[in-house]
Amino acid sequence: MMSPIYLAFTITTIISLSSSNWFVYGTEWKPSWSAGAAEEAEAVAAIPCSGHGRAYLDGLVLSGYEPICECNPCYSGSDCSNFSSNCSANAGSGDPYFLEPFWMRHAASSAMLVSGWHRMGYTYSDGSYISQLLVDHIKKLHKIVGNAITDERYIIFGGGSTQLLNAAVYAFSSNNNSSATPAKVVATAPYYPVYRTQTDLFNSRDYRYEGDTSLWKNKTDINGTTFIEFVTSPNNPDGKLTKAVLEGSNVKTINDRAYYWPHFTPIPSPADDDLMIFTISKLTGHAGTRFGWGIIKDKGVYEKMLTYMDLNTMGISREAQLRALKLLNVVLEGDGKEIFQFGYSTMRNRWTRLNQIISKSKRFSLQKLSPQYCTFFKRVRAPSPAYAWLKCERVEDKNCSKILEGGGINGRGGSMYDSDDxxxxxxxxxxxxxxEILVNKFTLLVANKG
Amino acid sequence: MMSPIYLAFTITTIISLSSSNWFVYGTEWKPSWSAGAAEEAEAVAAIPCSGHGRAYLDGLVLSGYEPICECNPCYSGSDCSNFSSNCSANAGSGDPYFLEPFWMRHAASSAMLVSGWHRMGYTYSDGSYISQLLVDHIKKLHKIVGNAITDERYIIFGGGSTQLLNAAVYAFSSNNNSSATPAKVVATAPYYPVYRTQTDLFNSRDYRYEGDTSLWKNKTDINGTTFIEFVTSPNNPDGKLTKAVLEGSNVKTINDRAYYWPHFTPIPSPADDDLMIFTISKLTGHAGTRFGWGIIKDKGVYEKMLTYMDLNTMGISREAQLRALKLLNVVLEGDGKEIFQFGYSTMRNRWTRLNQIISKSKRFSLQKLSPQYCTFFKRVRAPSPAYAWLKCERVEDKNCSKILEGGGINGRGGSMYDSDDxxxxxxxxxxxxxxEILVNKFTLLVANKG
Structure with missing residues (x-):
């Protein structure tokens, strides 16, 4: 028979081990109400899709089981394992998937669990639509990266940088004088087409898109008309660090700084413009989150932009703000060294490889970018732009897109950027x-056509 | 001594229980990379705040420990336990916290865990900014509730219903004929003030706010000018089921159906208007998610609204869409019976209690609403409006807000709704x-002032 003492020990052990299934046991923790959401997310993440696609929690479901794999372009099949070699390279969109491997490596720190009752109300506890904690994170990030001055500046959030572009145009152009000439909105080609298409869309009495800055240089002093110049630095599409072209007391500048991160450019000094716009899309790669922010010097301009955000969408999604907070927390680990090193290495490697191929060709050329001292990396660093701005050099190749399409490469034609085709x-x-598909297609194209 | 068989059983039991700390054991599952996010969310949810506030994942943190409690109005202290009885009732905003207890009771099914790499790109796999799975859920919900026809209709998403209001105005007014008279945007007082303020904000050449429908009745046939009438049913602020006032081939109607849910109104029949706008804010109570949708008959109108959404914000946050999906899944459980029964009971109870108090007063009155057959509950049901539209009956009480403020009650004055004060x-x-604070203040006010 078992001794009473031994029996008691055994029972105690069984109870304590058994109870550890339900309560905290040493460093181990077991979820209660969050278990289902966590298990579901891990199950979806575990679907491999052959490494050429991914499954999402909100992916379409076939036959009631697991979400289907959403395959990368040119891959297909239920597990994305079929590669189609005669499929064209899709280099059109600016989807920033190059950072996806970084987030997969940081699965634990970047995951967020949102309870069903998270922030149901319209406002944060200070009555605003803007998370002050997230504002603090953004300011800390700019300080660490050294790419923008935020001290004594106002911070505003928008649905991507997109929504903030027009909020800024509104703030700079609105006035109570209905007889005033509409403000002239301008940019320098090649430029991001949304500046024009968005300005046209709203068809406002207060502003109007008026073409390239070159038309207005030294002509800005017309009856006090306001000029609003979009300045993108580094520029989309060509990656160059640019400055405003127009000058004068009636010229307002909207500085689109979407690409002013160490992934894409040396950071020579912190930007200190009156109105700067950033987006998480090109910082962490989360284009789908639709989270951008503006840094504004003037209180009146800031308040007009707030009014715009209130009446357009009543601020932006609390879930998007929580996600941005989570992601910025990871970015800030180790003072941003890891993500920017990863981003720069990836982009630098891609630029080098593309250059090696194109340099063998007389038919094509790429934009020239120079190495420059970067205050973030504390050294001179080579170019690593987000986009190649490719030129067809032969006189007869007036439609460069067509030439590339013939080689199975889809990009965006220069005329979209108010440049030439x-x-x-x-x-x-x-x-x-x-x-990889892009590089393969170019290798073939250059080998075949010179 | 212990028998060998008993010892073997004991050891096996210990090992199997012990190993269950690390691996799946029967129905028990242990998180890996999601553990931190799950634990963090549960820890924040466990902060009690005395039942008079809540802590959030993105709440401000004091002294580096846990997020601080954000207290309900009139409660304060680190755990929200201090009640201030001389604090005014805040009945101004439309924060839909009445549904928060429902979501706390459904913590497990409404939680969502978002991985760091969830939907980084701009589009879903079909190239759109709109989750088709969420569209399917929305259509299913309307079918179950019977409050809108969605078959062969187009569905569009916006940043709350707010963004869709102007998207609809844009779609109905934009044309390529720059010499056309701007469309006249109108509504019937009392009406939701954003219709006017938002329309004014954009100051478009294509449309202009032109006041109350009463000014234009039987006058809509002027040179083919387009009229755009906002119709809110049930109406905000007075909860009445309304219909369009203007008639004619050049009259377009934007039907704001934010409150057309069994919480707030009997559902006599499914709405089948050309353009209807709904929002999750008044359905599940998640105002902060900024998620609304439009149901549109005409393909051309739908496509113009898509263009508007693309150029304004490039669609809406993927996190907001995922959250909406999660929440609608819970709403759909048991064909919506639970949430609508909870919502109706809560609102009905509040309306009854307020009526009991006000009915004792000759100084104040509430809007009259009638019981009506509800196709969702399959019975005649009593009113349960979202807002009281209170009237001060005495001739001298022209500023009713002032009277209420004297009794410690803050509401929104009628002139905000283009009605009288x-x-x-x-x-x-x-x-x-x-x-409860509102009811207490009214009880005192009626007792003191009649």
């Missing part, structure tokens, strides 16, 4: 699969 | 704490 923008920030 | 809107959809 001798140029094509090719996105280098997509997935590694997309980049 | 003899009326005040009082929100009944806030937290139970807010409602």
């Amino acid at each position: 001798r140029h094509v923008r090719l996105s280098l920030i997509k997935s590694q699969d997309d980049f | 003899r009326h005040v809107r009082l929100s009944l959809i806030k937290s139970q704490d807010d409602f």
